[in-house]
Amino acid sequence: MSTLTRKLPVMMGVMGVVAFAVTGLAACAPGGSNPAPSASLGSVSKTIPKDKITLTEWDQNTDGGSSKAQGTLNKAFEAKYPNVTIKRVSRSFSDLKTTLKLAISGSNPPDVVQANQGYPDMGAFVKGGLLRPVDDYAKLYAWTSYYPSSLLKLNTFSSDGGTWQAGNLYGVSQTGELVGVYYNKKVLDQLGVPAPKTLADLDADMAKAKTAKVLPLSYGDLDKSPGIHLYGVVQAAIAGADKVNNLVTGTSGSWTDPDNVKAATTIQGWAKNDYLTAGSGGVSRDDALATFAKGGCAFMVDGTWQQATLEADMGKSNVGFATLTPEGAPAPVTEGGEGLAWAITSKAKHADAAAAYINFITDAKAAQTLLDTGNLPAVLPSGYTAPSGTLAADITDSYTKIAKANTVVPYLDYATPTFYDTLTAGMQNLVAGQTTPAQFTGSLQTDYAAFTKGRS
Template identity: 45%
Template sequence: MARPTRFRASVVAALVGALALLSAACTPGSENAAAPPPTDRAVQTDVAALGPVTLTVWDQEVRGGQNEQMEQLNAAFHQRYPNVTIERVSRSFDDLATTLRLAISGNDAPDVVQANNGRADMGAFVAAGQLLPLRPWAQAYGWDERYPASVRQYVSYTPDGKVFGEGEVYGLPQVGEVVGIYYNPAELQRLGIAVPSTWEEFEAALAAGRAAGAVPMQLGNLESWPALHVLGTVQDQLVPAEQVTDLAFGRDGASWTTPENTQAAQKIAEWARAGYFNDGVNGVDNDQAWQAFARGESPFLIGGTWLAPDLAAAMGPNVRFMPPPPPAGRPVSATGGTGLPFSITTGSDAPDAAAAYLDFITSPDAMRVLTETGNLPVAGTAQQQPPAGLSQDVFAAFAAVADGGQLLPYLDYATPTMADTMGAALQDLLAGQQTPEQFLATVQADYTAFVDQNG
């Protein structure tokens, strides 16, 4: 999902003009959008016949299990294809978001990049003609069979970048994601609180934890995107699934200012006023929050499955995971989809080698490596054997939501600017500087402006 960030006085002036031009060129629907790359081309799948190749790969797989699986797969790829050297540039999610836009537009663009699915990143890169549509290689390697339509929609755009969820495929994800609730069984037992099985019980557990003098839930919202996950979790329990989907994909006719969305925003404000979060959430970063949870400072943490390897390493059996327990009578619903997909840039001088790399790191063998390193593979999930404990919880949660429940898109997919708009407005909502109604009006103004322009 898109998680925005906020470069040095001597450099800023030189970058302002370039960024302005780039922004115009990269905005979906912009008059300056580049002609889309062709969707048909001859494909070479005999990697050895390509001769010596150096592939520059930019990724954000920096956490423990994430980095481990990339190191293993890169080494295995080079062993199979010794003529291909991989130059890996690994950056945190936020650093990648800051630097990728400039790198991908330069004369020496990386060959393979992890580009956020959202409109502000992948959508903008597609509109500017900076990513290759993958249809030729999908046909050669059988990727349509590997990835069902429900997954392909998260990496699909029309060539002008305007319509998300349809058109050409521009990336391949490795992992599935679901945002749920981490909990500390020992801390719940100390507080005399049972593991909740419904949304009503979850809210009661928060209240009981607070009444017992505990901080019920950790949240680090300095980067502003983590609160989107909290809002999404609440919204998924209170708002009809079709409303959430229409809003997240930026469809005409959807509205943020509905009674159900108002109820969700009010709930976030109520939780903040009641002290359900740690103090100063807007001054605490996401890593600090999960680390505080890992130290036992709260019984609950709302977060994505990408945190599982680090939390398991830090907490062992004292951490479990569940999808948000639904209100009585409703199906289990959670925010999620895919991790950041791997894409091929139009600046790559070795797209066939890059496509072979994408095929390798998303193959059935790669899915087994992902499982062994504590990650959640997005393809062939049911065929994997996760270890007992947290990994098993994560696999079960993803299956429950994706197969029998409602897996709903990230909210910042809606518009190119929604991550920044909603992130800042949620900071204000949590700080009591905006009412729920003002928060929703701010978000709706961004949404309406985009839908009107994009129509």
């Protein structure tokens, strides 16, 4: 999960597919320098050996559309290179976070993995010497021109894993991502309300849903990561892009600033007003998704990776996707950017084959495969337009609008090595009413302050 920018010929229109330049993200993390890329690891080649090869890849493409796309791309790669067999291991995001480091630390690690950006995962892997820098392959396959520097920077680290967005490149991303508000068009029509454009609209719409005895927002946080997205969407709609970007990258601000407390207060208020699924801490993400897909509520906050599943369950024109605009702002602001980086492990036995595989599943042809299976590619094919009135149209319209305005914000767990655990546990307690908004934001600031102090 992450942020991005686009300016290539394969991108849509003038903005290329995503101008998620996010100026705050262009700066290094607090206390960091800009070390030079590592020395060459030896010669690299696009030629894959003719011997039989098995490439093991680990991914988190478990949702319907992403899993189908990955399977399709893997088969196409094997057809192009008959001597190569792809052994796929697919795990949920939460499972990947808990098992991947152990897997790539072992004596027989996978060759290619999806590594989450930021300090908790990619930074830790780089620090442990578990990932191979891919600057040489980026040059060989022209990734440095296909992706702009602002996107590539999100997949870079200093060789000691201490400085994010500087130093060596450790992967490239396959998909684009936004987190937003899904809505059931039929339910909103019955309530007599339009799709929300602001947080105030969403709040008012949920109040009407509750009055009509309709669950306002389906929410399950048993898997922890949904809490990041709920807080991130509300925070972005209140604080705006610059403040959130500066906060995550340590440029300025505090997690206890009024806007961040207001976001926590808003969410806890929703829970107290029964706008959220009761007992959400014990409800899985999949169960919350199923409730929404079956028409059991008005809204759901989730990422664009749910597109294919919702299209299959609800139809392409019965569900919508909205991103929220902060008061007085010219464009929507939300979390997102790019999917997890595809990286080569340091012990990969066939690095050239691994790089060829990554290039194959992330290039312009792969982008069309992603679209055909209900996914949002990181770079949209030139001239692509989704059918009007469909969920795909809502998603791509939001993606390009936010790209043009440079108003995507990073996933909040990138902030420190321990921020994922602090934020997800804090959100469960906040929604359950076990902590106050001030205590919640205070715990975030304590985590970040300890991190920045240790780097000063």
